[in-house]
Amino acid sequence: MSFREKSAWVALITYGVVFGGYFFTLWQAWDDAHGQGLSIGLMFGAVVALVVVAAVLNVTIALFSPKEANASADERETLIDLKAERISSYALSVGVVCLIGALLIGWNAHLVANLLLASLVIAELVKAAAQIAYFRAGV
Amino acid sequence: MPIENEIRRLRFENGEMTQQTLAEKVGVTRQTIIAIEQNKYAPSLEAAFKIANAFGLPLESVFRWKES
Numbered sequence: 239m240s241f242r243e244k245s246a247w248v249a250l251i252t253y254g255v256v257f258g259g260y261f262f263t264l265w266q267a268w269d270d271a272h273g274q275g276l277s278i279g280l281m282f283g284a285v286v287a288l289v290v291v292a293a294v295l296n297v298t299i300a301l302f303s304p305k306e307a308n309a310s311a312d313e314r315e316t317l318i319d320l321k322a323e324r325i326s327s328y329a330l331s332v333g334v335v336c337l338i339g340a341l342l343i344g345w346n347a348h349l350v351a352n353l354l355l356a357s358l359v360i361a362e363l364v365k366a367a368a369q370i371a372y373f374r375a376g377v
Numbered sequence: 378m379p380i381e382n383e384i385r386r387l388r389f390e391n392g393e394m395t396q397q398t399l400a401e402k403v404g405v406t407r408q409t410i411i412a413i414e415q416n417k418y419a420p421s422l423e424a425a426f427k428i429a430n431a432f433g434l435p436l437e438s439v440f441r442w443k444e445s
Contacts, residue, residue: 240408312405314418373408376378376417 241299241306242315243373248295250366252288257359260284264352277348281355318372326365333357378416382440385414387432394431402431 260280267276300307311319337357340350388394396414400407403424412418413428420428429439 240406243408306406309406312409313421313424314405314409314412376412376415 240315240373241303242311242318243370244299244303245296246366246369246373248292248299250363250370252292252295253359253362253366256284256288256291257355261352261356277352281351314377318369318377321372321377322365322368325368326361329364330357330361333360378419379443379445380419380440381416381443382413382428384410384428384439387434387439391432399428399431403427 263280264277333353334357337350337353340353345353384399388396388399396407396410400410403410404427405420405424409418409420413420425436425440429436432439
């Protein structure tokens with residue numbers, strides 16, 4: 239498995255676990271009167287956790303293959319990245335359309351902010367999953 | 378993939394050249410050489426020429442178009 243495929247797995251797992259946990263916690267607390275206040279602190283914590291966990295895991299995999307980690311992407315890896323980015327942009331576009339709808343029907347700022355965050359997270363998950371699929375099945 | 382290649386055979390005939398050695402000569406990762414060998418990736422024209430050069434052969438001796 240190449241360094242960049244491992245890196246895609248790291249992104250998939252990190253985003254999935256950290257933001258899966260974030261949205262699950264938020265979902266459970268939402269009906270609570272403090273639920274919406276919780277989202278700001280929780281959102282900040284999730285972003286910090288994402289950065290820390292992703293950095294630690296990426297440094298760890300780089301230690302096992304330092305040569306690959308320092309090398310720039312070759313033509314196949316660049317193509318995979320571009321194709322995955324394009325698929326992820328569709329997911330993000332759907333999220334933006336949903337966001338416009340949410341604003342039009344008068345959702346509050348907390349809901350809209352979380353919908354925006356969910357769109358970004360889903361786009362990143364789709365990108366990582368697409369990269370892995372292209373690395374595995376061919377491009 | 379409509380492009381087939383003889384890279385595996387040519388590596389064997391060239392002193393069992395490793396995928397890593399070929400990758401370094403071409404300037405791609407070993408995984409990309411593996412993907413090309415397994416017909417999971419069609420290389421760019423530049424990479425295809427570099428692969429052919431690594432074996433000292435013309436392009437058509439390494440790659441061929443597979444009619445569907």
